[in-house]
Amino acid sequence: MMDFIDLVVFGPILDMAEYPAFFLEVVFGGLMSGVMYSLVALGFVLIFKASGVFNFAQGVFALFAALTLVGLMTGTVPFSLDKALPELPAWVAIVLTLLVMVLLAIAVERIMLRPLVNQDQIIMFMSTIGLAFVLEGLGDTIWGSEVKALDVGIPTGFFMLGEIQIQVFDLVAAAVATILVVVLALFFQWTRTGRALRAVADDHQAALSVGIPLKNIWIIVWSVAGLVALVAGIMWGSKSGVQFSLSLIALKALPVLILGGFTSVPGAIVGGLIIGVGEKVAEVYWGPLVNGAIENWFAYVVALVFLLFRPQGLFGEKIIERV
Amino acid sequence: MKFRNLAVAAVTTAGLAGMVAAEVAIAADEIFLPGLVYRTGAYAPNGIPFANGFKDYVTLINERDGGVNGVKLVYEECETGYNTKVGVECYEKLKSKNPVVIIPNSTGITYQLIPKTAADGIPLLTMGYGRTSAAVGSVFPWVFNFPATYWSQATAVVSFIGDKEGGMDALKGKKIAHIYHNSAYGKEANPTLEALSEKYGFELTLLAVDHPGQEQKATWLQIRRLKPDWIFMSGWGVMNQVAIKEAAAQGYPMDRFIGNWWSGSENDVLPSAEGANGYISATFHTPGGGTKLHADIQKHVYDAGLGAGDADRTGEVLYIRGLFNHIMVVEAIRKAQDHFGVKVPNGEQMRWALENTNMAQADWERIGLAGFPDMKVSCNDHEGGHPVLFQQWDAMKNEWNVISDWIPVMTDLVRPMMEADAKKFAEENNVTPVAC
Numbered sequence: 197m198m199d200f201i202d203l204v205v206f207g208p209i210l211d212m213a214e215y216p217a218f219f220l221e222v223v224f225g226g227l228m229s230g231v232m233y234s235l236v237a238l239g240f241v242l243i244f245k246a247s248g249v250f251n252f253a254q255g256v257f258a259l260f261a262a263l264t265l266v267g268l269m270t271g272t273v274p275f276s277l278d279k280a281l282p283e284l285p286a287w288v289a290i291v292l293t294l295l296v297m298v299l300l301a302i303a304v305e306r307i308m309l310r311p312l313v314n315q316d317q318i319i320m321f322m323s324t325i326g327l328a329f330v331l332e333g334l335g336d337t338i339w340g341s342e343v344k345a346l347d348v349g350i351p352t353g354f355f356m357l358g359e360i361q362i363q364v365f366d367l368v369a370a371a372v373a374t375i376l377v378v379v380l381a382l383f384f385q386w387t388r389t390g391r392a393l394r395a396v397a398d399d400h401q402a403a404l405s406v407g408i409p410l411k412n413i414w415i416i417v418w419s420v421a422g423l424v425a426l427v428a429g430i431m432w433g434s435k436s437g438v439q440f441s442l443s444l445i446a447l448k449a450l451p452v453l454i455l456g457g458f459t460s461v462p463g464a465i466v467g468g469l470i471i472g473v474g475e476k477v478a479e480v481y482w483g484p485l486v487n488g489a490i491e492n493w494f495a496y497v498v499a500l501v502f503l504l505f506r507p508q509g510l511f512g513e514k515i516i517e518r519v
Numbered sequence: 520m521k522f523r524n525l526a527v528a529a530v531t532t533a534g535l536a537g538m539v540a541a542e543v544a545i546a547a548d549e550i551f552l553p554g555l556v557y558r559t560g561a562y563a564p565n566g567i568p569f570a571n572g573f574k575d576y577v578t579l580i581n582e583r584d585g586g587v588n589g590v591k592l593v594y595e596e597c598e599t600g601y602n603t604k605v606g607v608e609c610y611e612k613l614k615s616k617n618p619v620v621i622i623p624n625s626t627g628i629t630y631q632l633i634p635k636t637a638a639d640g641i642p643l644l645t646m647g648y649g650r651t652s653a654a655v656g657s658v659f660p661w662v663f664n665f666p667a668t669y670w671s672q673a674t675a676v677v678s679f680i681g682d683k684e685g686g687m688d689a690l691k692g693k694k695i696a697h698i699y700h701n702s703a704y705g706k707e708a709n710p711t712l713e714a715l716s717e718k719y720g721f722e723l724t725l726l727a728v729d730h731p732g733q734e735q736k737a738t739w740l741q742i743r744r745l746k747p748d749w750i751f752m753s754g755w756g757v758m759n760q761v762a763i764k765e766a767a768a769q770g771y772p773m774d775r776f777i778g779n780w781w782s783g784s785e786n787d788v789l790p791s792a793e794g795a796n797g798y799i800s801a802t803f804h805t806p807g808g809g810t811k812l813h814a815d816i817q818k819h820v821y822d823a824g825l826g827a828g829d830a831d832r833t834g835e836v837l838y839i840r841g842l843f844n845h846i847m848v849v850e851a852i853r854k855a856q857d858h859f860g861v862k863v864p865n866g867e868q869m870r871w872a873l874e875n876t877n878m879a880q881a882d883w884e885r886i887g888l889a890g891f892p893d894m895k896v897s898c899n900d901h902e903g904g905h906p907v908l909f910q911q912w913d914a915m916k917n918e919w920n921v922i923s924d925w926i927p928v929m930t931d932l933v934r935p936m937m938e939a940d941a942k943k944f945a946e947e948n949n950v951t952p953v954a955c
Contacts, residue, residue, distance in 0.1 A: 218744055225736045232734075333559075341563035343760060345790045352768055352794070361743060363768055432733070435764060437790030441561035441731045441757040448734060479737035480744075489701040489727035491737050 208481035217359035222480050223473055228366035230472020231373045235431055236449040237456065237464040238376065239424040244458045245384075246393040246417035247309070248400075249320040253328035255446025257422060260300070260331050262429030262438040263339040265293045266346050277340045286348040290426070297422025298415075300331075305414045313410065314400055332443060341440060346433040369431050373465070376427060380420070380461055393417055397459070447492075451499035457509025466510060474498045545616050549593045550586075550852060550863050552577060552845070553613040555624050560600040561731055562756045564786045565837055569624065570596065571828035572841020575820050578827075580849055583819040587852045590862045603627035610635065619855075619869045620644050620848050626704040629662075634948075637661040640866040642873050646844050647672075647780055647803055651707055651933075654902035655941035656874065657952040663873045665847075665896050666803045666905030669707035669753070669779070670936065671928035675907035676777055676801060677715045678926050680749050691720035696747040698738060698754065698762060701727040705753045708779070711933060712751070718932070732758025739765040752778045759787035767794030774799060774911070783919070784836040788912045796914035799922070801907050804843050805890060806919035808834030812842070812887030836919065846886055851876065874898055892925050898955035902937075904930050 212219040236258065243251040251257075267274065268289035271281040284292070308323050351364045384390040396403040396413045404410055429438070432445050456467025475491035475498075483490045502510065545551045554573050557566035577594040586592055595616075597609035606628030610621060620642045623629045629649035636643040643662045645653070651670045653662035667675075680695065681687040697712055699705035709725055716723035724745055726738050732754060739762075742750065750771070752762055759782045766776050774797040778787065783800020813833055821830040832838060855864035855872035864872065876896040883891040896903045906925035913920055945952055 215744075221743070222737075222740050225740050229734060229736045336559060336563075341558065341567055343564040343786045343790055345792060347792070354769060361769060365768065436733055436757050436761045439561070439564050439757060439760075440559075441733060444561065444731055445733060476737045476740065480740055483737070487725065487727060489729045491734075492729045 204482070204485065211481060221360045222476050224360060224362070225366075226473035226476035227469055228363070228370060228472070229476060230452075230469035231366075231370045231465075232428075232431060232435075232468075233448045233452045233471055234465045234468030235369070235373055235376070235424065235428040236445050237452040237468055238380070238461065239421045239428065240446075240449055240453055241456075241458060241461055241464045242380070242417060242421045242424060244397075245461075246397050247320075247414055248317055248397055249309075249324060250317075250458070251327075251421065252321065252324040252446075253331055254421065254425060254449070255443040256328045256331045256335070257297075257300075257425035258429040258432065258445060259438075259440065259442040260335045260429075261293055261297055261422065261426035262346060262433040262442060263335045263344070264296050265289050265348075265426070265430065266344040266433070266438050267339045268292050269346075269348075270344070272339065274338045290348070290430075293426055294423060297426060298419045301415050301418035301422055304418050305411055309414050310411060328443070332440065336440070344433075344438040346430065346438050348430055348434065350431075350434050365434070372427060372431065376424065377461060377465055380424075383420075384461065389413070389416060448495075451495040453509070454496075454499035455502045455509055457511045460509070460511035463509055463511030471495045471498060545593050548862055549591045551616045551618050552592055552594045552848065553609070553616070553618045553621065554594060554596040555599050555606055555609050555622065555628065556596050557599050557601040557624070558596075559598060560602070562601040565756060565784065566601060566624070568784075568786075568828065568832060568835050568837040569841040571826075571832075572838040572843075573622075573845055574827040575816055575833070575838075576842045576845035576849070578820045578825050579816055582823060582825065583815060587849055588856050588862075590852075590856070592849075599625065599628065601625055603631055607631050607635075614639055614641065617863075617865070619852060619864055619866070620873075622646075622844055622848070623649070626650075626707075627702075630703065633659065633662055640870075642866060642870045644844065644848065644873065646840075646847065648704065652937045652940035652944065654900060654937050656897070656899045656901040657955045658941040658945045658950055659901065660874075660953050661870060663876075663896065663901045665876065665901060665903035666894055667907060667928060668902050668933075668937075669704075670711040670933040671902065671904065671930070672779055672801055672803075672907055673708040673711040673751075674715065674929035674932060675926045676751055676779070677712075677719065677721075678929070679777070679801075679907075679909055679923060681719070682923075682926075684748075687719055693721045693749070694724065694745060694747040695721050695749045695751060696724045696726055696742060696745060698726045698728060698742075698750060698752045700732065700754050700758055701729045704755065704781075708751075708753055710936065714932060714936065715929075728754070728758055728762075730758075731756060732761055735761050735765055738762075739769060742766075742771065743769060748775065750776045752776070752782045754778065754782045754787075760790045763788060763791045763795050763798055767791050773797035777801065777909070780907075783910060785917075785919075786837070788914070789917070791914075793914045795912050798912045799909055800912075800919075802836065802910050802919075803905055803907060804839055805888075805908065805921060806834070806836055806839070806910050810887055811889070815887055816842075846888075847873075847876065850878070850882070850886075874901070876903070898953075904928055 239254040243249055268284050271279050271283040273280050350368050354361050354363045392408045392413055395408055452467040452471050456463030475495045478494040479491040556570035577592045581591055599606040599609055621636055622644050623632050626648050629645045645664045649664050651668040653659040653664050654668055681690050712723055728735055728738055776798055778800035780801045788795035788798055820826050851872040855868040859868045878894040883889055892906055894903045894905050906927045908925055909923035910919040911922045
């Protein structure tokens with residue numbers, strides 16, 4: 197028994213103490229991965245916060261945005277895959293992609309959401325599952341399935357901080373996420389539209405009755421989620437190339453949402469960081485004891501443990517139902 | 520409302536009729552080849568060139584030669600999405616058309632089809648993937664995994680590393696990390712690597728990466744700490760691209776990073792641009808276009824407007840692998856026709872032909888791939904013990920260059936392991952080995 201405790205508890209902890217610089221590198225690496233998870237989780241939070249819909253298609257939004265961006269940057273002709281159009285600079289392509297995401301938001305509101313006003317949340321959720329498949333197929337038809345290199349000029353490489361290796365790409369991702377969160381927080385807290393978004397999230401009917409234009413609010417929030425998806429698509433697509441597995445990054449956001457709460461922007465950030473650090477430390481120090489590859493499910497273990505104590509998540513709104 | 524219902528019914532009926540019409544009809548004097556392919560889903564970037572190679576070789580044989588000995592090939596694809604369950608459904612759907620062979624295009628689908636194809640009497644061809652011990656023909660008479668298996672490949676990789684280090688003795692004390700897809704496929708090489716580690720005294724570290732492999736920071740943190748002399752990778756899809764990017768980002772020397780033959784296509788290296796320069800991978804065929812076969816494909820398939828993909832991508836690794844699969848099938852059909860005096864061989868006749876595969880230089884020259892090594896399969900050896908080649912990526916020219924001779928595999932080490940595993944399978948599944 198003591199051997200087992202030594203192996204499972206003291207061994208990894210002593211390892212951390214013996215090589216503190218490496219432990220710090222693992223923690224830093226976890227924080228940086230967490231930032232990437234938060235970028236995806238933010239999109240979910242925005243839509244859930246404003247419309248009470250869990251948008252299953254958020255990962256596919258990131259994929260679709262990245263596909264569109266690469267297509268525009270490389271001068272690909274939609275539906276034909278020929279590269280016959282002028283290649284656009286990254287910033288022009290980003291602006292145009294954002295416009296495409298706004299048009300997508302308008303289409304989602306017109307075709308999908310408007311007919312479903314006041315329907316149960318489960319029906320809204322099911323509709324986003326359908327949306328995910330439609331968008332994935334559409335992305336394939338318009339832009340093709342090949343792996344596409346994405347280079348918007350984000351620097352790569354590393355530098356050493358003492359014994360710790362810092363990757364430049366990670367720092368850029370952290371800076372981008374920070375800016376995005378600050379802007380979103382200001383938008384939600386201090387603008388009329390932000391307040392209207394929160395009112396709609398609380399009760400569609402009540403919001404309508406006080407004159408808040410529901411359709412406009414939904415278009416705005418889905419557009420903002422499209423912006424977040426574009427940022428996530430750029431960061432993840434730059435790491436792995438743009439390809440259809442990009443839509444699976446949504447799976448990385450789920451434990452973050454459980455932990456951080458579905459309605460909290462700071463929750464998405466803090467949740468992402470906790471999950472990032474937790475899974476990296478677990479994988480590096482405890483993974484080898486069980487042949488590795490524990491980080492994916494370990495993230496859910498952390499999230500489920502939090503659920504036991506705070507079902508609404510770290511920063512989620514407490515659910516009080518009066519009968 | 521009634522009109523709307525009628526319209527919906529009409530559209531649905533028309534759609535179903537269209538689906539039925541889309542299925543390929545087979546005449547009695549035609550040979551049916553099914554294509555279990557994946558042109559959609561997360562692994563589509565790899566599945567598409569593979570599928571294009573399948574289709575283009577069939578088109579070439581029909582257009583240039585008028586079929587095999589005058590018998591037309593009929594090819595029909597079924598989309599699996601690289602999903603095992605869907606792959607099995609594809610098999611069930613297509614088997615009634617009397618396919619001469621099944622190429623499952625996935626290790627997961629292979630495992631499901633091994634018992635089914637044996638029961639249905641259809642040969643299963645899994646070139647360079649699937650169950651390694653299926654090389655033991657006496658236990659798996661219906662499965663063929665030539666030209667080489669994962670276990671044999673692992674021995675060639677260690678031989679290659681030994682050669683670079685100055686001899687197999689120099690491997691003692693070296694550190695080799697195996698980064699593998701955490702699946703049946705990814706784990707295949709582990710027992711062989713463990714046996715080789717024991718034999719040559721190198722320190723082996725096994726690092727699993729979960730599907731799909733989009734996030735690998737923990738793995739590469741461990742690499743940072745371990746500082747291995749060499750990394751061997753058994754990856755697939757996005758896992759490969761992310762691994763190569765991570766290695767480049769942390770400055771790991773690319774000429775000490777070796778992928779297996781499913782981690783060495785253009786798709787894997789192009790997203791890393793210059794970062795992938797020098798990356799090495801194993802392969803069981805030469806890379807690049809420019810062969811006589813490619814010239815024929817250009818003339819008879821692409822110039823005729825019948826190509827499945829882009830003409831400028833026919834030199835890609837996975838496209839050539841798709842071609843290679845159907846080359847072996849066509850050669851087996853030819854052999855079965857000649858031996859049994861039939862136009863359309865049945866499953867048993869194709870099984871005999873595959874079991875008597877014997878490719879020599881004259882055969883490769885006839886096909887248009889001069890320089891491929893000889894390959895001989897037998898009743899009890901369905902692998903053939905084909906040697907392995909190593910290629911290196913030149914990011915400046917965007918091409919793979921061959922950097923080794925054909926390296927022989929260590930049959931003496933892996934064959935007993937295969938036989939032990941096959942024996943265990945036979946005992947567990949009440950399979951009576953056939954006499955060879």
